[in-house]
Amino acid sequence: MSVLTPSSTGMSDAILVEGLQKRFGSNTALAGVDLTVPEGSVLGLLGPNGAGKTTVVRILTTLLQPDGGRAEVAGIDVLREPDRVRAVIGLTGQYAAVDEYLTGFENLEMVGRLYRLGKRESRVRADELLERFDLTDAASRPAKTYSGGMRRRLDIAASLIARPRVLFLDEPTTGLDPRSRLGMWEFIADLATGGTTILLTTQYLEEADRLADRMVVIDRGRVIARGTADELKAQVGGQRLELTVSSAAELTDAVRLLTPLAAGEPQADEQTRRLSVPVRGGTDALAEALRLLAGSGVEVLDVGLRRPDLDDVFLSLTGHAAEDGSDDGTPAGRTATQTAGSAR
Amino acid sequence: MSSLSVAVEDGLTITRRNLVKVKRVPELIVFATLSPIMFVLLFRYVFGSAIPIQGISYAEFLLPGIFAQTIVFGSTITGASLAEDLQKGLIDRFRSLPMASSAVLVGRTVADLALNALSIVVMGVTGFIVGWRIRSSLGEALAGFALLLLFAYAMSWLMATVGLLVRAPEVVQQASFIVIFPLTFIANTFVPTDNFPTVLKWIADWNPVSAVVQAARELFGNTAPGLSAGDTWSLQNPVLYTLIWSALLLAVFVPLSVRIYRRTSSR
Numbered sequence: 001m002s003v004l005t006p007s008s009t010g011m012s013d014a015i016l017v018e019g020l021q022k023r024f025g026s027n028t029a030l031a032g033v034d035l036t037v038p039e040g041s042v043l044g045l046l047g048p049n050g051a052g053k054t055t056v057v058r059i060l061t062t063l064l065q066p067d068g069g070r071a072e073v074a075g076i077d078v079l080r081e082p083d084r085v086r087a088v089i090g091l092t093g094q095y096a097a098v099d100e101y102l103t104g105f106e107n108l109e110m111v112g113r114l115y116r117l118g119k120r121e122s123r124v125r126a127d128e129l130l131e132r133f134d135l136t137d138a139a140s141r142p143a144k145t146y147s148g149g150m151r152r153r154l155d156i157a158a159s160l161i162a163r164p165r166v167l168f169l170d171e172p173t174t175g176l177d178p179r180s181r182l183g184m185w186e187f188i189a190d191l192a193t194g195g196t197t198i199l200l201t202t203q204y205l206e207e208a209d210r211l212a213d214r215m216v217v218i219d220r221g222r223v224i225a226r227g228t229a230d231e232l233k234a235q236v237g238g239q240r241l242e243l244t245v246s247s248a249a250e251l252t253d254a255v256r257l258l259t260p261l262a263a264g265e266p267q268a269d270e271q272t273r274r275l276s277v278p279v280r281g282g283t284d285a286l287a288e289a290l291r292l293l294a295g296s297g298v299e300v301l302d303v304g305l306r307r308p309d310l311d312d313v314f315l316s317l318t319g320h321a322a323e324d325g326s327d328d329g330t331p332a333g334r335t336a337t338q339t340a341g342s343a344r
Numbered sequence: 345m346s347s348l349s350v351a352v353e354d355g356l357t358i359t360r361r362n363l364v365k366v367k368r369v370p371e372l373i374v375f376a377t378l379s380p381i382m383f384v385l386l387f388r389y390v391f392g393s394a395i396p397i398q399g400i401s402y403a404e405f406l407l408p409g410i411f412a413q414t415i416v417f418g419s420t421i422t423g424a425s426l427a428e429d430l431q432k433g434l435i436d437r438f439r440s441l442p443m444a445s446s447a448v449l450v451g452r453t454v455a456d457l458a459l460n461a462l463s464i465v466v467m468g469v470t471g472f473i474v475g476w477r478i479r480s481s482l483g484e485a486l487a488g489f490a491l492l493l494l495f496a497y498a499m500s501w502l503m504a505t506v507g508l509l510v511r512a513p514e515v516v517q518q519a520s521f522i523v524i525f526p527l528t529f530i531a532n533t534f535v536p537t538d539n540f541p542t543v544l545k546w547i548a549d550w551n552p553v554s555a556v557v558q559a560a561r562e563l564f565g566n567t568a569p570g571l572s573a574g575d576t577w578s579l580q581n582p583v584l585y586t587l588i589w590s591a592l593l594l595a596v597f598v599p600l601s602v603r604i605y606r607r608t609s610s611r
Binding site: 087093094095098102 | 350361369442609
């Protein structure tokens with residue numbers, strides 16, 4: 001299966017997006033995005049800051065009108081019948097949208113009432129969700145007193161109160177400490193197991209790797225790659241030889257010595273004195289590298305061979321790291337982007 | 345369910361939410377109760393000792409004025425609270441829910457109406473203690489309170505529009521004070537306008553706040569034969585003039601703010 005064509009599982013699509021366009025003044029936020037999310041699966045929507053991830057989510061959740069293209073959620077046209085769409089979706093935005101003066105319970109009850117669950121059902125669901133998200137002890141405290149992680153959990157609980165068929169999570173773990181993030185991942189994985197269709201945007205590739213069945217990478221309002229994590233990694237290809245040397249000067253020497261082995265542009269980081277070289281040939285390449293370095297005066301502190309992770313994918317596709325919002329891609333990155341585009 | 349009953353139910357859900365906040369944020373209670381008490385006492389004894397009013401006590405002259413001033417200031421809460429909801433992403437959440445698109449604004453303005461009613465009760469009691477009396481029938485007095493609240497409600501919708509456009513709670517609060525101070529002072533609120541300079545007097549005579557105050561004075565019976573209301577049509581027909589202004593504000597700002605709400609978003 002090609003990395004660049006959407007895979008079809010034969011199930012119906014819970015989200016269908018075709019040629020979605022959006023401009024803000026002279027700035028093109030979306031330049032024709034296509035994507036599908038099969039019922040019951042998790043799609044990771046990846047991209048750097050300003051790539052257009054949130055704009056996609058805002059259009060699909062009826063908060064924003066696109067300038068062109070088509071979008072359906074659970075088979076309902078988002079533009080023609082936004083009210084029906086709102087009844088089947090849940091949204092957790094980038095900032096925990098909870099009312100800080102209401103208690104956890106009151107927040108959930110209110111949202112349940114607004115989903116038209118009725119008073120009794122809203123209360124039953126509120127209690128269930130507080131329990132599930134470990135908030136029972138804090139249920140009668142105003143959300144103002146909650147920690148960041150607790151607020152996020154309450155926010156997700158609110159978006160789940162009416163058992164939505166499709167859930168949108170816009171950077172659900174941004175700003176959380178590592179421990180809260182792990183907890184949040186477990187909750188999201190549970191939901192996915194339970195059959196909820198999820199569209200998840202994130203800047204954390206590890207998060208997408210762990211939670212998403214498939215991924216769509218967008219940059220500057222365009223889809224630049226799609227597929228499973230394995231497919232994307234295979235696209236970057238090969239393995240990486242990574243080593244740490246003892247000084248910046250030696251780093252330059254190492255780059256020069258290892259360039260003959262490189263299957264792509266070596267990446268050197270002077271701060272950490274680390275070098276990453278894409279190679280082919282696995283352990284042979286490693287042995288060859290050590291031979292080249294031996295007796296060259298370069299002191300190798302650490303060396304290893306690893307498979308590319310999604311960060312490498314990102315760097316090679318967009319020309320910049322996932323969490324770096326800057327627009328200036330390296331020439332190497334540009335080439336990779338064009339290669340990905342022309343492979344279509 | 346019909347769309348009207350949906351709108352009413354959702355509006356009430358949001359009203360409840362906003363009233364819970366009043367219960368939990370002490371500043372709001374202070375704003376709605378203690379500061380009106382302070383103003384009644386301050387004006388009653390500071391201005392009251394220097395401003396003789398023809399035919400009635402200053403307390404009777406003052407209370408309708410201070411009712412009007414307080415409720416007009418109260419409308420800024422509507423704008424500031426909506427701006428705060430926008431800033432915190434709550435409006436995004438509400439807009440993604442299958443609720444009536446009027447509910448957030450209806451719930452906000454109705455909660456603020458309740459807050460204004462509370463302020464009026466507190467001021468009325470304080471006023472009574474310092475010499476204010478209602479000298480009309482019960483029906484007229486109730487009509488007086490209803491008219492004050494109607495005007496306050498209309499002002500809330502104006503401020504709702506401002507809040508959704510300005511989006512920063514502090515700015516809404518500060519900017520509206522710059523407008524509302526002159527609006528409530530270049531009027532017959534605290535002093536008779538007879539000796540105002542010509543331009544100010546013209547503004548005061550046609551200022552809707554003057555009409556609200558004059559209407560309340562007439563409906564509470566806080567008038568005196570020697571005390572002239574003013575010669576303009578607005579002050580000769582203050583109830584009608586107030587009703588026209590309220591209707592106008594509602595007709596413009598209810599649809600306008602709902603329209604803005606439907607398109608607004610946190611960022």
